[in-house]
Structure formats: structure tokens, C-alpha cells
Amino acid sequence: MxxxxxxxxxxxxxxxxxxxxxxxxxxxxxxxxxxxxxxxxxxxxxxxxxxxxxxxxxxxxxxxxxxLYKRGWRKAFVPAGINPSLAYVLCDLAELNEDDVVLDPFCGGSTIPITAVMYFGIKKAFASDISGKAVDISLENWKASGVKKDKFVLFRSNVSTLKLSPKSITKVITNMPFGIRVGNHEMNKKLYRNFAFKLNRLLKDDGSAIVLTQEKELFEEVMKNDFEVSVEMTPEVGGLRPNVYKVTRKSVKYFVK
Ligand SMILES: C[S@@+](CC[C@H](N)C(=O)[O-])C[C@H]1O[C@@H](n2cnc3c(N)ncnc32)[C@H](O)[C@@H]1O
Structure with a gap:
């Protein structure tokens, strides 16, 4: 055998x-x-x-x-784009189901949201990125994927000005700028705070996020007020060992007088 x-x-x-x-x-x-x-x-x-x-x-x-990592729909990619096999792993960790509305606010070439729609049968994906080039690249990939237009919304936006309805997202899955090939640590301080603010606003009460980042201290710092975080895995990415965090809201505490 x-x-x-x-x-x-x-x-x-x-x-x-x-x-x-x-x-x-x-x-x-x-x-x-x-x-x-x-x-x-x-x-x-x-x-x-x-x-x-x-x-x-x-x-x-x-x-x-x-x-096994090649995907027919991945026609174009951005620098620091995620490997499609790792995107699949992140989607698996998110425990997706058919009712999920998924957001990737740093979508790059949309590898993560396309994976979520195509292989995990989610309800809908929102994919956004500050870069017009990334949105163009994403569009090429979404078109090649054959995913129907009512299954995704792709748009250009800074994460700090994301306009989506409050508590409309059940899962965020994203590969944040590490501050190495994309951005730098100083820029990330503001960016990560903005992300935490938006996550708090957009995520449903029982929603969760799966986040890949090398900015471990900064990420844990910006999350700590409103969210619980746990490290799910530490994959090797381009010679680095970023963490994959699972993020959930801190449980609401009721005080009885
Ligand atoms: C690490 S890449 C993500 C790559 C993506 N997962 C892929 O596989 O193609 C980070 C992305 O964040 C975007 N970005 C950086 N700053 C941003 C901001 N303030 N708001 C939204 N997107 C931003 C960059 O344009 C880049 O495409």
C-alpha cells in the first residue's frame, strides 16, 4: 500500500x-x-x-x-496575501455555518471571504480594503470564482470608516497588516485601535472573530477592554510565527442589587 x-x-x-x-x-x-x-x-x-x-x-x-493549495479562482494576489490553504484553516477555526455573515475588512485579494463562501456555504461575505488595487484584484478573483453576486459585497474602505449596520456581522475572519511587509508598527497602533472599535460596533453579541497577526502585544492590548482572546494556533507564515486569535465578546455581567 x-x-x-x-x-x-x-x-x-x-x-x-x-x-x-x-x-x-x-x-x-x-x-x-x-x-x-x-x-x-x-x-x-x-x-x-x-x-x-x-x-x-x-x-x-x-x-x-x-x-493542493492552488485554486482555479485565484487569478491575482496582493503582496503579503494569505496562502489559500491557511485561509481554509482560518475559516475552519471560525466554525462557519449557513447563517453566517462574514466580514474581512483587510481583504487583499479576497482569499479568505471567497474561501468562506465557496467551501463553507455561508450566507454572505463582506470584503473591504483601503487599497483600490486590492479591490480590483479581488474583483478578478470573485469573478473567476463564479460566486453569485448576491453572495458577496466588495468595496473600498478604510477600516476606520467602515459603514455597515451595527451588529450585522456574525464572524470576522481576517489577516491584519503585520507592520512588516504591509505598514509599520507606528501606523498599526492607530489601525488596530480602529479595528477593535469597529469590531465592537459591527459584531453580533454572540459573534466571533478569527484574526491572524504578528502584532501580538498590540492586538491583545486593543482587545482587552471589550473582548476575550485566545490563541488558537501559531502557524508559520513567511518565516514568521504569527498568532491566530479567536475573539469573543466579554460576557455581559448582570448585577442584582
Ligand atoms: C496582510 S494583507 C491581507 C491579505 C489578504 N488576506 C489576502 O490574502 O490577499 C493586509 C491588507 O490590509 C489592507 N489595509 C491596510 N491598512 C488598511 C486600513 N486602514 N483599512 C483597510 N484595509 C487596510 C492592505 O491594503 C492589504 O491589502
Whole structure:
């Protein structure tokens, strides 16, 4: 029997194994090394695994390999754009369902919101970015995705002036500027505060956010008044180890006199 080897984004093991075992329940994991998961499964060939969307690549130890991160709709991308496999992992962590209205206010090429609509069947996605170029790139990708126009709204906006109805968003999933390739730490201080303010305004009471960022201290600082944050994973991204945070509102406390 062949051994298949998945190459993955370091740090995403848990989600990749979950996807593998839910789509191929008979798969048996036979090895785990840094960034690789080996498994066996009877009667399968390399091409059968193209439905896996969280790993980067699959290799049949005797018969070649196949990329799993490529998406036919990803025609164009922005600098510091997220890998589509990691976008899938973030959407999985968000526990999306068909009632979710998802916002990515730093959408770049819309890799995250397109993933949320196409593979997680959400109700609607809002994708915005301050850059007109990013919006053009996004439009190309949305068009190539074939997603119907009533499933998404794409627009240009600074996060600080986002105009959406209060509490209209159930999930925010986003890859924030790290202040390294996009922006810098000084600019981020204001940007991250504006993001926290908007999140508080736009997120439903029981909504949540999944945020990828390298600005760990700053992020935790701006969230701490109104939100609880937990670190879900620390994937490798361009040689860095940013955190993926899950954010929920602090529970409302009722005081009885
Ligand atoms: C790290 S990239 C996100 C990339 C995206 N996830 C993708 O895969 O293409 C950050 C994005 O934030 C945008 N951005 C920076 N400052 C912003 C602001 N104040 N408001 C909205 N978007 C902003 C940039 O234009 C850039 O496209």
C-alpha cells in the first residue's frame, strides 16, 4: 500500500488531520514530522485527494506529487496575501455555518471571504480594503470564482470608516497588516485601535472573530477592554510565527442589587 505524505503549513496539524479524517475516515496516520503528515488508506490514488483544501501538497511516495493549495479562482494576489490553504484553516477555526455573515475588512485579494463562501456555504461575505488595487484584484478573483453576486459585497474602505449596520456581522475572519511587509508598527497602533472599535460596533453579541497577526502585544492590548482572546494556533507564515486569535465578546455581567 502506498504511503501518502501531506506537506502542511507548520502549526496547522490539528485542522489538517481533522479534514483528512472527515473526508477519508479510513485513512490511518502513520507518521508526523515537522510540517508533514504521513498516512495510508486502501484503494486510493493521488488524484482522489484533490478535495483536501487545508494541506499545501500531497505526495505518493512512489508516484509523484500534487499541489493542493492552488485554486482555479485565484487569478491575482496582493503582496503579503494569505496562502489559500491557511485561509481554509482560518475559516475552519471560525466554525462557519449557513447563517453566517462574514466580514474581512483587510481583504487583499479576497482569499479568505471567497474561501468562506465557496467551501463553507455561508450566507454572505463582506470584503473591504483601503487599497483600490486590492479591490480590483479581488474583483478578478470573485469573478473567476463564479460566486453569485448576491453572495458577496466588495468595496473600498478604510477600516476606520467602515459603514455597515451595527451588529450585522456574525464572524470576522481576517489577516491584519503585520507592520512588516504591509505598514509599520507606528501606523498599526492607530489601525488596530480602529479595528477593535469597529469590531465592537459591527459584531453580533454572540459573534466571533478569527484574526491572524504578528502584532501580538498590540492586538491583545486593543482587545482587552471589550473582548476575550485566545490563541488558537501559531502557524508559520513567511518565516514568521504569527498568532491566530479567536475573539469573543466579554460576557455581559448582570448585577442584582
Ligand atoms: C496582510 S494583507 C491581507 C491579505 C489578504 N488576506 C489576502 O490574502 O490577499 C493586509 C491588507 O490590509 C489592507 N489595509 C491596510 N491598512 C488598511 C486600513 N486602514 N483599512 C483597510 N484595509 C487596510 C492592505 O491594503 C492589504 O491589502
Amino acid at each position: 502506498s504511503i501518502f505524505r501531506l506537506s502542511i503549513v507548520l502549526g496547522t496539524e490539528e485542522v489538517v488531520e481533522k479534514e483528512l479524517l472527515s473526508k477519508f475516515p479510513k485513512a490511518e496516520i502513520v507518521g508526523r514530522t515537522k510540517g508533514k503528515i504521513d498516512f495510508q488508506v486502501e484503494g486510493r490514488v493521488l488524484g482522489d485527494f484533490s478535495s483536501l483544501l487545508s494541506p499545501l501538497r500531497i505526495q505518493d511516495t512512489n508516484r509523484g506529487d500534487e499541489d
